[in-house]
Amino acid sequence: MRCLQRITLNKDAFTPGERIIADYILAHPDKLKQCSSQELASILNISQSSIVKFAQRLGFKGFTNLKMALIEEWGQQSKQHAESEQHLHNDINVHDTPSMIAEKLFRAKQQALRMTTDSVNLAQLESVVTEIKAARRVQIMGMGGSSLVAKDLAYKLMKIGYPVMNEMDSHVQMTVAQSLGEGDVQIVISYSGALKEIFIAAQAAQEKGAKIIAVTSLQDSPLRKLADFVLDTIADEARWRSSSISARTAQNTITDLLFVCLLQEDSERSRSFIHRSQEMIEQLK
Secondary structure: OOHHHHHHHOHHHOOHHHHHHHHHHHHOHHHHHOOOHHHHHHHHOOOHHHHHHHHHHOOOOOHHHHHHHHHHHHHHHHHHHHOHHHEEEOOEEOOOOHHHHHHHHHHHHHHHHHHHHHOOOHHHHHHHHHHHHHOOOEEEEEOOHHHHHHHHHHHHHHHOOOOEEEOOOHHHHHHHHOOOOOOOEEEEEOOOOOOHHHHHHHHHHHHOOOEEEEEEOOOOOHHHHHOOEEEEOOOOOOOOOOOOHHHHHHHHHHHHHHHHHHHHHOHHHHHHHHHHHHHHHHOOO
């Protein structure tokens, strides 16, 4: 895992002092290049030993090793950015053959699957499953590419008997959201967590007493701060992406995990619903 991803991924588990260091590293890469551990400690008004311990927590011998790894990573990012005009999606460029594109897509999707799976907070997952299982109604929302993931999860939960609502139009989403109340759950799928329409709907549902479950990236966002429960999705999506391919893979990893966990919670009931659906479909043949 890359150093910056490691810092972002572990941010919630850091101590307040470690979080100060992490925030500075993420916000001021150019300044960090010129800093010694002593100078950084002075800037942040913390002890030099805290800087060294932070580096060691991330698996480095000391601050110098951490800084060199970060400088190398930032250099790679700068190079990639300079080459962005040649790219169609992430590291796929205009000169790649179909076999090269297939391999690069496979690696990107595999990485998103692996990183998202590794980051699952099992205690949070169990709480989310409990909330959904006990919910009076479940609204599942998403915009753009995330709406396809939301629709897929909604269909799967309906198939095993959950009272699910899923709307594609943002105005209808808001209307349904404000009708939710205590005992209801709203699942919000948004990689950025920054869309205004999504946030307004989630805020309206929460104000009425509904629990908000966010399926979102690690980046600090209005949705992440608002949610009662968060399930992380991790994907290396570049600025010049053509579509949310890796992000959607990460989201599907979480939504499929949720579905199977709920299926397992009451397998007899779930199988009964699935069997009944199959019987009805058979009648159409």
